[in-house]
Amino acid sequence: MPEMRFNIRWPDGARDSCYSPSLVVKDYLVPGARYPVDAFVGRAREALTVASERVKARYGVPCSLALGQLRAIEAAAARQPPDPDATVLVETFEE
Template sequence: MPEKRFEVRWPDGEVESCYSPSSVISQYFRAGQTLSLDEFVNLSEQGLKHASKRVEETYGYACSSAMDQLSRIQRKAKRLEAQDALQVHIISVG
């Protein structure tokens, strides 16, 4: 189950390399994609929970690193949500 990184550009211009324990995250994001902040957070939650579940199915325990990444994404989004028309750009998945 190869881990993947997906690089995003947040609405404030910050670029972040995000971690997924499974390549399943590629089903949720693609390079060049632009998403609303809410959509990005929702897809991150779905994709990282899916990835963690795959780890659990294989190794018998959930992936805490995936849940830590989701928490970082949610905290960052919460700080930005007061602004209007926010979009997150997916730079790369791989």
């Protein structure tokens, strides 16, 4: 199963390299696009859940790395300053 990383920049300037066990992230995020924090978290949640389910379908267990990445994204989002105009930049994909 092909895995990938998607590199993001949070509104506070912090950068993260996020892991996905599947290329399905490409269906939810676009390099160079900016998403409001809540929208980004929602898209990442959906993509990583689908990715984890694909691993489960193939190997019989969900992907703990994908689910851990989702928890890390949710925690980082919670640390962002409360600004309704704040966005997350999807910088690049690495396959």
